[in-house]
Amino acid sequence: MVTMSLSSIKRCFNLEDFNSKAKAKLPSPLYHYIEGGADDEITRHRNTEAFNDYQILPRVLEDVTQINMQTTVLGCTVDWPVLLAPTGMTRFFHHHGERAVARAADKFNTLYSLSTLSTTTIEDVAAATRGPKMFQLYVLRDPAINEELIDRCRLAKYDALCLTVDTVVQGNRERDLRTGMTIPPKPTLNSLMGFAARPSWCYRYFTSPALEMANLSHHIDEGSSKVSSLGSYINGQFDRALNWRAAEQIAQRWQGPFAIKGIMTVEDARRALDIGATAVIISNHGGRQLDTVPPPSNWWLILPMP
Numbered sequence: 501m502v503t504m505s506l507s508s509i510k511r512c513f514n515l516e517d518f519n520s521k522a523k524a525k526l527p528s529p530l531y532h533y534i535e536g537g538a539d540d541e542i543t544r545h546r547n548t549e550a551f552n553d554y555q556i557l558p559r560v561l562e563d564v565t566q567i568n569m570q571t572t573v574l575g576c577t578v579d580w581p582v583l584l585a586p587t588g589m590t591r592f593f594h595h596h597g598e599r600a601v602a603r604a605a606d607k608f609n610t611l612y613s614l615s616t617l618s619t620t621t622i623e624d625v626a627a628a629t630r631g632p633k634m635f636q637l638y639v640l641r642d643p644a645i646n647e648e649l650i651d652r653c654r655l656a657k658y659d660a661l662c663l664t665v666d667t668v669v670q671g672n673r674e675r676d677l678r679t680g681m682t683i684p685p686k687p688t689l690n691s692l693m694g695f696a697a698r699p700s701w702c703y704r705y706f707t708s709p710a711l712e713m714a715n716l717s718h719h720i721d722e723g724s725s726k727v728s729s730l731g732s733y734i735n736g737q738f739d740r741a742l743n744w745r746a747a748e749q750i751a752q753r754w755q756g757p758f759a760i761k762g763i764m765t766v767e768d769a770r771r772a773l774d775i776g777a778t779a780v781i782i783s784n785h786g787g788r789q790l791d792t793v794p795p796p797s798n799w800w801l802i803l804p805m806p
């Protein structure tokens with residue numbers, strides 16, 4: 501997501517067009533942060549290849565004057581079966597951030613997912629749109645914070661909760677190491693050049709309200725409210741002891757539609773349903789976490805042998 505005029509967006513006909521625009525508009529460390537995967541990016545590439553390998557077999561001679569793609573997901577009626585996955589720190593990528601993405605989801609009546617690591621609060625997103633909304637929870641070491649986030653979502657009338665389970669530590673993003681990418685950006689020789697080459701992004705960054713982890717900032721100690729980096733926050737504060745019992749307790753506290761995101765095996769999918777999940781999201785986090793895991797569309801590969 502980058503600042504683009506409407507006419508410029510109208511010239512985007514496919515994802516590759518958006519990708520080229522993003523590359524042209526964003527500082528290179530940010531572009532590579534969004535575009536990159538973990539380690540050798542084997543999984544990231546496999547995801548794209550697997551998606552391209554889908555083949556559609558059309559049935560013909562059907563009346564298509566009325567097309568209805570409406571379906572129900574996690575208790576929400578959506579007009580088409582494409583949902584918006586959670587992405588943290590969205591205002592880094594466009595100054596309108598999470599509110600704009602949530603409004604776009606509302607416009608097309610599909611589900612928006614707000615990340616724990618968002619730059620807009622749970623309440624501000626709820627105020628910006630009445631469309632279907634899911635909150636994506638990362639479990640922190642301090643249980644009081646997790647409980648507070650769940651309770652705030654209930655008060656703000658979120659439709660569903662999603663627990664991401666593939667990120668107890670941050671994936672090793674080699675591109676970020678190369679470009680000097682940190683969130684917030686820290687000036688290093690490499691990153692400075694990338695940012696200096698995109699003055700309009702820098703202008704927005706310095707003239708917009710400070711970027712922070714909006715849902716968590718009041719829990720970050722005074723004096724250290726500028727988190728040293730997203731990676732160090734994740735590796736320091738996310739709960740590595742997260743287990744099935746904790747997931748069950750989260751489902752019980754939420755008492756509503758509950759998805760577990762990052763499930764990759766049949767055994768874990770069954771267990772998720774046993775502890776009270778209403779859905780599983782088969783995902784490898786876009787290849788950004790554990791490299792060499794299979795793409796979601798190849799899930800049959802990991803089905804147990806009969």
Ligand SMILES: Cc1cc2nc3c(=O)[nH]c(=O)nc-3n(C[C@H](O)[C@H](O)[C@H](O)COP(=O)(O)O)c2cc1C
Pocket residue numbers: 533534535585586587588615616617636664761782783784785786787788796
């Ligand atoms: C820039 C960026 C930020 C992301 N932030 C989050 C996040 O905060 N929480 C989360 O659960 N997933 C996050 N993801 C992963 C996506 O939600 C999603 O899993 C990924 O794009 C792959 O799509 P898939 O899960 O449908 O296969 C992020 C992905 C990107 C590209």
